[in-house]
Structure formats: C-alpha cells, structure tokens
Amino acid sequence: QVQLVESGGGLVQAGGSLRLSCAASGRTFSSYTMGWFRQAPGKERAFVAAITWSGGNTYYGDSVKGRFTNSRDNANNAVYLQMNSLKPEDTAVYYCARRDPAAFGTVFSSVAYRNWGQGTQVTVSS
Helix, strand or coil: CCEEEEECCEEEECCCCEEEEEEEECCCHHHCCEEEEEECCCCCCEEEEEECCCCCCEEECCCCCCCEEEEEEHHHCEEEEEECCCCHHHCEEEEEEEECCCCCCCCCCHHHEEEECCCEEEEEEC
16 A cells, blocks of 8 residues: 655745655555646646656646656655746646556546545645
8 A cells, every 4th residue: 555645835926836745655656657636626636747667758738748847766755746837827736646557547547546645735826
C-alpha cells in the first residue's frame, strides 16, 4: 500500500512559480507511474502531468505544457511538480496519485489511478 502526501501549495501572483512535492510511503513506489491531477471549484478532476517509474517518459495536459515540469526521486520516494508562469486558471486543489497497472484507462485518466493524496491548494491571483 502506498500513502501519498502533497505539499508546497500556496498563494502566488500570476507569473509566479511554485513547486509541489508528493511524498510517498511504501517500498514499491519506484515501480509505478505517478500522476498529478487538479480540481477547481465546480469542475471535474483534470489531468495535469504524469511520469513513468524510471522518469524516462513524462506526459502533460495541454494547458500546462511548457510551463510545468514533472520529476521524481525514487531514492527519496518523492515526485515533484515545478509550476512556472502560473495563471489564475491554474487555481485548484492539486493531487498526486499512483497509477494502478491493473486498472483500465490511460495515463491521462483518473480512473487509472488508485492511491490519492489529500491534495494541496494552489491559488494564483491576477
């Protein structure tokens, strides 16, 4: 079982940067693709980014490409999301999640992920 805890959220002005962290427990962390999703008030949870177990492949939602960078440190059981050039529309609760290799759905779909963190709030002011 993997438990996930996000941190690093906060209030930032448009154009600013934040770095989110996701700390994972569990010896098998390095075996899994990890994803980031976000949910704004009144909206469905949306894919942000994902990174394969080795870090060799990364995936990004169209709205964050070129601004966000997903990375991981398997030795320290952590995943990071560097967010630059933030926009007010990036305001949301951000969640990290572990992909379930046995689940249906692509890396872009929340149904493909099993374990979720509690989320961290990111607020971007204009």
